[in-house]
Amino acid sequence: MIRNLGLFAGLLMVVFCTSCNPQNKTAQSTESHKPESKYFLTSDSPKSIVRNIEQDSDGRIWIASWEGIFLSDGKSFTNFTKQVSSSRFFSVMEDSKGIMWFGSLGSGVFSYDGKRFRNYTTEDGLLNNDVVSIYEDKAGNIWFGVWGGASRFDGKTFRNFIINEDEMTEDLTGKTFAERGQYEVNSIIEDKSGKLWFATRGNTFVFDGEIFSPVSNLGRAFKNIRSVIEDQKGNIWLGGNDGLWRYDGNVFTNITKDFVGYILEDREGNILTSSGSIKGEKNWKLSRYRPKSLTNKLMISPEILKSDEGMIFGILESKDGSIWFGTFDGVNRYEGNTVNNFKTISSQQYFSKMVASRDDC
Structure with missing residues (x-):
């Protein structure tokens, strides 16, 4: 049935696209305009919240959603964890050994080595079973950002680090959180100097292997940071309630005051962000900051598309660009x-959309 619908959709696309007069169209920049939407006759893609997306070393797309972990080749989708867990998934990562890690809300973290799944929870030493972020450091340790702090896994045991108001320290008592702790660790990176950055709902911390130091600018702590990355030049980027910030190792520079949820550096060195209202209203946008524009006092609008779907979550640049x-x-x-x-849309809905598309030609 899906194949027949796909053939029908393709025939419709040919009919309506060839009926348009391309000479009446003017070239448009990919910046600051609403791109055309395309619809696929598919019944297997996620239809609820998608929080994170990862591409593995084989080019496959992994999608962490409220319905499970989906695997895609760019055309079709498979709910990869449907038979393993009914939990909502928040994070996904491939480590240096090719093992996939899936962070869930309530069921801890799952690993998949290509043959079998393994589940780690508080019973194994994980600090909390709500796994928000996953990161592998240069030594091969896997870090899990959870509610209440973070867990470091060396392949055998966990070391846990707990957020206590404005401080973050290692816990040596074996304490775990059955319920959610007060703060969650949204994002973890290791910078070029070997220091680890932890973006949390509370303070942002830098960890030198012994001490967690709060990050601040002019005496004001960076709080409720949702995403932290390091770019190719070694700049640290922070995004959250207070907008987008860049740290060059000496000075913090505010780029925008809009709430920023996710940050990505693409292969050309551009900084991509998702930003908008934290209330989830339909005014979110995907923006691209080009390196040259960041050095100019007059910044050209970086918006590349607006979302009609509310908040924009995890961003991935795939290998095909x-x-x-x-x-x-x-x-x-x-x-x-x-x-x-x-x-998923019916053939009648697809026909109606193609007619509307033709009328706009």
Whole structure:
């Protein structure tokens, strides 16, 4: 049935696209305009919140959603964890050994080595079973950002680090949180100097292997940071309630005051962000900050698309250059002039959309 619908959709696309007069169209920049939306006749893509997206070393796309972990080749989707767990998933990562890690809300973290799954929870020493972020450091340790702090896993045992108001320290008592702790660790990175950065709902911390130091600018702590990355030049980028910030090792520079949820550096050195209202209203946008614009006092609008789906979550630049991002109701792929929405629609709905598309030609 799906194959027949796909053939029908393709025939419709040919009919309506060839009926348009391309000479009446003017070239548009990919910046600051609403791209055309495309719809696929698919019944297997995620249809709820997609929080994070990862591409593995084989080019496969892994999607962490409220319905499970989905695996995609760019066209079709498989709910990879459907038979393993009914939990909502928040994070996904491939480590240096090729093992996939899936962080859930309530069921801890799952690993998949290509043959079998293994589940780690508080019973194994994980600090909390709500796993928000996953990161592998240069030594091969896997870090799990959870509610209440973070856990470091060396392949055998866990070391846990707990947030206590404005401090973060290692716990040596074996304490775990059956319920959610007060703060969650949203993002973890290791910078070029070997220091680890922890972005949390509370303070942001830098860990030198012994002490967690709060990050501040002019005496004001960076709080409720949702994403932290290091770019190719060694700059640290922080995004959260107070907007987007860049730290060059000496000075913090505020780039925008809009709430920033996710940050990504693409292969050309551009900084991509998702930003908008933290209330989830439909005014979110995916922005691209080009390196040259960041050095100019007059910044050209970096917006490349607006989302009609509310908040934009995890962002991925795939190996083919397309940008994948999650929303409240699934996953999308941005290809410069179009946004592919992997949603289920009937052939009648598809026909209506193609007619509307033709009328706009």
